[in-house]
Amino acid sequence: MDMGKIYNAKEVEKKWSKYWVENKTFSAKIDKNKKPFTIVIPPANVTGSLHMGHALNTTLQDILIRFKKLQGYNTLWVPGTDHGGIATQTVVEKLLKKEGKTKYDLGREKFLEKMWQWRSETGDTILDQLKMIGCGLDWDRVAFTMDKSRSKSVKKAFIQMFDKGLIYRGKKLVNWCSSCETALSDIEVEYEDEKSNLWHIKYPLKDSGGYVIVVTTRPETLLGDTAVAVNPSDDRYTNLVGKILKLPLVGREIKIVSDYIVDKSFGTGAVKVTPAHDATDNDIAKRSNLETIEVIDINGRMINVPEKYLGLSIDEARKEVVKDLEEADFLEKVENYSHSVGRCYRCSTKIEPLMSEQWFLNVGEMSKKAVDAANDEKTVFHPHSWKKPYVLWLENLRDWCISRQIWWGHRIPVYYCVDDNGGKNNCKSIASFEEPKECPCCKGSKFVQDNDVLDTWFSSALWPISVFNWGEDENNEDLKYFYPTSVLATGHEIIYLWVARMVQFGFEFMNDVPYKDIFIHGIVRDNHGKKMSKSLGNVVDPRDIIEKYGTDALRFALAQSAAPGRDMQISEESFLAARNFANKIWNASRFILMNLEGIDKVDEEIDPLELADEWIIAEFKNTFAKVKSAYNTYNIDTASRELYDFFWTKYCDWYIELSKIRMMSSDINIKKQVLSILVYILKSTLQLISPVMPFITSEIWQILNKNAKIIAESELPSLNFSESLDSVEKMKNIQDIIVKIRTLRSQMNISPAVQTEALFNILDDAKEKIAKENENYIKQLAKISTIYFGKNMERPKNSALVVAGSFEIFLPLEGLIDINKEKARLAKETALVRQEIERTTAKLNNDTFVKRAPKIEIEKVRIRLNAATFKITKINESLKFLD
RNA sequence: GGGCAGUUAGCUCAGCUGGAAGAGCAUUUCCCUUACAAGGAAGAGGUCGCAGGUUCAAGUCCUGCACUGCCCACCA
Numbered sequence: 001m002d003m004g005k006i007y008n009a010k011e012v013e014k015k016w017s018k019y020w021v022e023n024k025t026f027s028a029k030i031d032k033n034k035k036p037f038t039i040v041i042p043p044a045n046v047t048g049s050l051h052m053g054h055a056l057n058t059t060l061q062d063i064l065i066r067f068k069k070l071q072g073y074n075t076l077w078v079p080g081t082d083h084g085g086i087a088t089q090t091v092v093e094k095l096l097k098k099e100g101k102t103k104y105d106l107g108r109e110k111f112l113e114k115m116w117q118w119r120s121e122t123g124d125t126i127l128d129q130l131k132m133i134g135c136g137l138d139w140d141r142v143a144f145t146m147d148k149s150r151s152k153s154v155k156k157a158f159i160q161m162f163d164k165g166l167i168y169r170g171k172k173l174v175n176w177c178s179s180c181e182t183a184l185s186d187i188e189v190e191y192e193d194e195k196s197n198l199w200h201i202k203y204p205l206k207d208s209g210g211y212v213i214v215v216t217t218r219p220e221t222l223l224g225d226t227a228v229a230v231n232p233s234d235d236r237y238t239n240l241v242g243k244i245l246k247l248p249l250v251g252r253e254i255k256i257v258s259d260y261i262v263d264k265s266f267g268t269g270a271v272k273v274t275p276a277h278d279a280t281d282n283d284i285a286k287r288s289n290l291e292t293i294e295v296i297d298i299n300g301r302m303i304n305v306p307e308k309y310l311g312l313s314i315d316e317a318r319k320e321v322v323k324d325l326e327e328a329d330f331l332e333k334v335e336n337y338s339h340s341v342g343r344c345y346r347c348s349t350k351i352e353p354l355m356s357e358q359w360f361l362n363v364g365e366m367s368k369k370a371v372d373a374a375n376d377e378k379t380v381f382h383p384h385s386w387k388k389p390y391v392l393w394l395e396n397l398r399d400w401c402i403s404r405q406i407w408w409g410h411r412i413p414v415y416y417c418v419d420d421n422g423g424k425n426n427c428k429s430i431a432s433f434e435e436p437k438e439c440p441c442c443k444g445s446k447f448v449q450d451n452d453v454l455d456t457w458f459s460s461a462l463w464p465i466s467v468f469n470w471g472e473d474e475n476n477e478d479l480k481y482f483y484p485t486s487v488l489a490t491g492h493e494i495i496y497l498w499v500a501r502m503v504q505f506g507f508e509f510m511n512d513v514p515y516k517d518i519f520i521h522g523i524v525r526d527n528h529g530k531k532m533s534k535s536l537g538n539v540v541d542p543r544d545i546i547e548k549y550g551t552d553a554l555r556f557a558l559a560q561s562a563a564p565g566r567d568m569q570i571s572e573e574s575f576l577a578a579r580n581f582a583n584k585i586w587n588a589s590r591f592i593l594m595n596l597e598g599i600d601k602v603d604e605e606i607d608p609l610e611l612a613d614e615w616i617i618a619e620f621k622n623t624f625a626k627v628k629s630a631y632n633t634y635n636i637d638t639a640s641r642e643l644y645d646f647f648w649t650k651y652c653d654w655y656i657e658l659s660k661i662r663m664m665s666s667d668i669n670i671k672k673q674v675l676s677i678l679v680y681i682l683k684s685t686l687q688l689i690s691p692v693m694p695f696i697t698s699e700i701w702q703i704l705n706k707n708a709k710i711i712a713e714s715e716l717p718s719l720n721f722s723e724s725l726d727s728v729e730k731m732k733n734i735q736d737i738i739v740k741i742r743t744l745r746s747q748m749n750i751s752p753a754v755q756t757e758a759l760f761n762i763l764d765d766a767k768e769k770i771a772k773e774n775e776n777y778i779k780q781l782a783k784i785s786t787i788y789f790g791k792n793m794e795r796p797k798n799s800a801l802v803v804a805g806s807f808e809i810f811l812p813l814e815g816l817i818d819i820n821k822e823k824a825r826l827a828k829e830t831a832l833v834r835q836e837i838e839r840t841t842a843k844l845n846n847d848t849f850v851k852r853a854p855k856i857e858i859e860k861v862r863i864r865l866n867a868a869t870f871k872i873t874k875i876n877e878s879l880k881f882l883d
Numbered sequence: 884g885g886g887c888a889g890u891u892a893g894c895u896c897a898g899c900u901g902g903a904a905g906a907g908c909a910u911u912u913c914c915c916u917u918a919c920a921a922g923g924a925a926g927a928g929g930u931c932g933c934a935g936g937u938u939c940a941a942g943u944c945c946u947g948c949a950c951u952g953c954c955c956a957c958c959a
Contacts, residue, residue, distance in 0.1 A: 005919065216959060261957060271959045280957035339958055385887060389954065392886075561896075566888075569895060573908050580921045591918030641897070645906075656918075746925040752914055839903080849939040857902055864903075
């Protein structure tokens with residue numbers, strides 16, 4: 001491919017994303033000689049298309065996979081999608097609505113057909129998008145939470161837990177979404193503050209004229225009250241406990257009970273108790289043995305209430321009840337009040353707590369194991385701070401409501417024995433893969449299956465097991481080899497919903513953790529720190545970024561700000577900067593390739609000849625170590641930044657620039673020698689960058705290596721040669737001189753085209769040697785024509801002064817500088833150096849510092865003071881000279 | 884109410900086990916120097932949220948406070 005001045009991302013990306021899939025670069029087979037490194041992808045909902053969160057999540061996983069592959073691991077990254085229960089069903093229901101239909105018009109069977117049809121049309125767009133961003137997934141192992149093998153796992157898991165007695169059916173208070181028409185688990189409810197009222201209601205005492213004032217945000221539930229509760233230590237009510245109240249509007253007699261949960265300081269300290277529609281009240285009812293009266297049904301209509309309220313909606317009932325209370329003088333007062341209200345995490349409808357017959361999973365035992373796993377570091381959070389909330393959540397867990405009253409999902413594999421008319425017989429229900437042939441109780445042969453489906457997170461919880469076909473064979477080789485997986489990468493928003501549950505199920509079914517590490521990354525926010533959402537209109541579509549800046553730029557920008565566990569703000573500029581980095585890589589490579597033209601072969605062995613060579617090798621070794629450790633500890637941001645810094649400011653700005661001296665040599669061997677190092681460092685750096693930016697690095701690697709293995713399958717260099725450590729120090733001296741001369745020239749407005757001479761007055765023989773040996777570097781980069789070294793050289797007229805290290809450097813600038821400007825410059829510098837002298841002197845005069853600080857620190861300060869003193873002497877001489 | 888993070892240059896963020904404040908973007912000056920103007924060279928810009936403490940030395944450790952964000956909670 002032609003290397004133009006500007007990197008053409010589109011063409012390159014198309015080529016390589018296709019290549020990896022077609023050549024099965026990332027397909028993994030069991031290889032007992034290699035260590036596996038396994039990740040299972042968090043399966044995206046089939047409703048979804050790629051958003052920034054996916055882009056981040058999958059980029060990070062891809063980086064881990066690609067880096068481990070370079071390190072020689074047998075890597076496997078399993079792709080897949082999730083059927084997405086409620087979320088997906090809602091989407092299709094909306095489509096139906098546009099046709100003026102509901103799911104009931106179609107019936108269950110036809111509706112499910114529609115769901116499957118819809119899934120097959122849109123289900124894999126997200127997978128295609130993962131291919132587009134270069135994910136090194138094993139495409140032979142694509143899984144879907146509702147495909148055959150996964151369904152088998154789900155059934156098997158259910159049946160095992162059912163038979164163990166962990167799964168049971170019961171009527172309990174659940175979270176009901178009247179819009180989705182289903183129960184939800186506790187974590188599927190999101191709480192949000194809402195402005196409302198606090199109604200103060202009088203509950204008259206049966207036997208006396210008095211009354212108790214009760215405070216509530218939900219007056220309509222009064223109709224279902226079965227008690228009023230007060231705190232046992234509340235003096236105001238001590239002699240009322242046990243007394244009978246007459247429930248306003250209803251007339252039912254209810255008791256005053258005491259319960260520790262009641263907060264004396266809230267409201268009047270007396271709480272109405274509605275066991276059927278409030279979790280706290282439900283608990284109180286259990287403790288005090290109260291009756292439970294349901295007054296709201298699953299359609300949000302009033303039931304079991306006086307005639308006039310029967311069938312009203314919750315809102316209507318509230319209005320009526322308040323009106324009637326007021327008219328009958330039961331209403332003491334109404335205050336404004338703000339409190340949090342539960343809403344459905346899928347449709348934001350207000351959640352109604354109500355009594356309902358549901359399936360529950362007893363998670364007590366598996367939770368304990370999941371907690372132990374974290375405490376024993378069998379599974380480790382990165383960053384560690386997420387462990388605590390995880391443990392706290394598991395320790396306070398109620399049983400999981402796993403049934404949903406929707407149609408799209410895994411139908412609960414429980415069968416009921418029925419008579420010829422479809423009426424349920426009084427036999428034991430059976431959990432089974434298929435419909436049973438014969439009822440073990442009554443020998444009947446007619447059955448109906450339970451109507452509910454499982455919570456979508458039930459199949460998600462099995463994911464690390466089910467992708468390896470546990471449902472079909474729990475002793476299969478893949479499971480043995482790849483499980484437990486190496487790491488789970490996910491955002492913190494689903495730690496409870498998903499992460500914790502996978503650990504629970506991992507122990508339940510495999511008696512082991514599902515992954516050794518849990519890598520928690522942040523959430524992508526917009527450049528104002530807001531969460532991206534469609535309703536806010538602040539969504540940045542990764543596909544637009546890819547279109548504008550290229551996939552590598554997208555990936556680099558995300559990687560570079562992915563500090564573990566921290567949310568990130570990302571803006572257009574960061575993608576632009578990343579795009580520029582890609583272009584920089586491209587052009588540096590282009591420079592080297594241009595110089596390789598006409599040269600048949602460059603040494604693979606590197607053989608440093610001079611300071612710059614030794615320096616860049618030492619710097620690279622250092623970078624290599626840092627980057628490797630950063631990748632391996634999930635500090636992807638650190639790795640990215642280190643690479644950026646090394647490549648741009650060390651390799652390009654200094655080494656390539658210095659290499660030009662030898663590149664221009666007429667001696668081909670000298671040119672080849674520097675090229676071999678240029679190529680070696682470039683190739684190795686490309687390898688390290690390749691996990692983050694796989695496209696551009698693959699392309700350049702291929703141009704550079706022609707027929708060799710692609711970069712993704714290459715091996716990292718062993719770097720088993722020694723580096724010269726003092727080269728870094730020496731180079732620093734040279735760089736200091738160059739930068740100072742450049743600064744002076746810049747301040748004097750001397751054109752880069754103008755070459756000047758320089759006189760180096762030397763005070764330190766060792767430093768003289770370094771400068772003399774590398775005078776070419778100074779000449780090349782500071783635009784100096786000739787350097788005169790000497791001792792006590794006389795200062796030329798009309799020259800400027802540079803003090804660098806132990807050199808006093810004069811630049812004769814006849815006609816180029818304004819003497820007054822030079823004087824002003826030196827005066828300004830004097831002020832700075834004086835400050836330095838004061839600071840360091842003060843330190844050295846501090847007895848306790850000299851007594852207690854380590855020698856090396858004292859020595860450093862002394863060196864600084866000497867340097868400053870030297871500098872100020874030279875500046876003063878210079879100022880005198882100029883006068 | 885509890886927990887967790889954060890507060891460093893105009894903006895977005897680095898600063899590991901305490902020893903002279905860093906990057907990118909934006910900004911100013913000079914430069915189309917044959918890898919790159921999506922670039923190069925140089926400059927300006929910070930009492931590191933506040934208050935104490937430990938230490939010879941604190942952005943870095945400890946305590947308290949303030950503010951911001953997130954999560955959890957049985958906010959009637």
